[in-house]
Amino acid sequence: MNDQPPLHSSIVALISLAAGIAAKHPSMGLCQVQRLRSLGVSEDHINTAVEIARHIRDEAAQKLDVAFDEQSVAAPVVTVGGACCTPTASGQACC
DSSP states (O other), X not given: OOOSOOOOHHHHHHHHHHHHHHTTOTTTTHHHXXXXXXXXXXXXXXXXXXXXXXXXXXXXXXXXXXXXXXXXXXXXXXXXXXXXXXXXXXXXXXX
16 A cells, blocks of 8 residues: 655646657647646746756657667667766756
8 A cells, every 4th residue: 555645746747748748749748837837836947847858759769760770771870878868958867
């Protein structure tokens, strides 16, 4: 039995926003942005969640492209680094 209190609604909204962006969900999390604003979450925190989600989405696409290229070309593609994630352009950690 789980005796933990439920997550705060702002945390749930941030998770939903980030997941929707990273997954390229058609609604793009716009309703979550409005919910976060109504809960008093700062624009900086919202923007950080968006930045991290976009970075993860874009990094996943790049890795998929590399994997495809490795399988489809005669010469192997060399990947740089083996980290599970890299920081966003502004230096935000995503893991």
